[in-house]
Amino acid sequence: MSTTYTLDTATSRATPTPAPMKRLTVPAIRARKGGDPLVMLTAYTVRMAQLLDPHCDLLLVGDSLGQVIYGLPSTIPVTLEMMAAHGAAVVRGSYHAVVVIDMPFGSYESSPEQAFASASYLLKETGAAAVKLEGGEVMAPTVRFLVERGIPVMGHVGLTPQAVNALGGYGARGRSQAEAAKILDDARAIDRAGAFGLVIEGVVEPIAIEATRSVDCVTIGIGASAQCDGQVLVIDDMLGMFDRTPRFVKRFDDLAGRISAAVKAYAQDVRGRTFPGPEQTYAPKD
Numbered sequence: 001m002s003t004t005y006t007l008d009t010a011t012s013r014a015t016p017t018p019a020p021m022k023r024l025t026v027p028a029i030r031a032r033k034g035g036d037p038l039v040m041l042t043a044y045t046v047r048m049a050q051l052l053d054p055h056c057d058l059l060l061v062g063d064s065l066g067q068v069i070y071g072l073p074s075t076i077p078v079t080l081e082m083m084a085a086h087g088a089a090v091v092r093g094s095y096h097a098v099v100v101i102d103m104p105f106g107s108y109e110s111s112p113e114q115a116f117a118s119a120s121y122l123l124k125e126t127g128a129a130a131v132k133l134e135g136g137e138v139m140a141p142t143v144r145f146l147v148e149r150g151i152p153v154m155g156h157v158g159l160t161p162q163a164v165n166a167l168g169g170y171g172a173r174g175r176s177q178a179e180a181a182k183i184l185d186d187a188r189a190i191d192r193a194g195a196f197g198l199v200i201e202g203v204v205e206p207i208a209i210e211a212t213r214s215v216d217c218v219t220i221g222i223g224a225s226a227q228c229d230g231q232v233l234v235i236d237d238m239l240g241m242f243d244r245t246p247r248f249v250k251r252f253d254d255l256a257g258r259i260s261a262a263v264k265a266y267a268q269d270v271r272g273r274t275f276p277g278p279e280q281t282y283a284p285k286d
């Protein structure tokens, strides 16, 4: 059963309202190749989706939610059910951006048929428009299988976090000639297989630029280059929710600091019995 409907953006209550405008489509995103940069951010919850949606072309329900929301050590333990629950929330909270949902580790690698079953489950449960999967040449037949069956696919090459155990960490890729050539081959293979977009993560800039120029699909950079067709960041990183920020992240706020200050003020008011005050308490009727 689909769980998609639009929330009233004025409240936190689930009040369906007419969508104020038409949602962008995958072909419209694909047509932006070489044009105005595409804006993409991760979103995992309904309220955040509401806040990001008017400013974004794409919202990514990233499997980074494993670390960001659940405090897991990597994206590897993330399940299809976790992705479905957060994906449905993000679709409910948005009406404009194309919502792309990550295929979690173990849900697509063993065969194209496994990938189709997982992707169709995610799209049915969430109402998202597209799936994203990690991997290069080896995943190209799977990308083609999904695309030929009506599922828009975004690829993900370079630093692929689901392969952290094989890569040995989250360091930038493409520093050696062999690694650079592999990233370019991977990008071209996923493009030829029919992906509409490609995340290029943690790659030295000249390789990201060359990959962008040598594929027809739109490239979305993260730790890559401003010359990509668009950019994505993990929302909690760019808002300054964590103490540690990767080199490629620009902090646009210090939300952690502001939340701490607000909660400290609340704790002081509670302990000083100045909250709740007359404005927040109910007087008896005369």
Ligand code: KIV
Pocket (backbone or CB within 6 Å): 042, 060, 061, 062, 063, 064, 065, 102, 199, 201, 222, 232, 233, 234
């Ligand atoms: O899971 C995620 O958030 C991602 C982005 C980092 C691209 O894949």
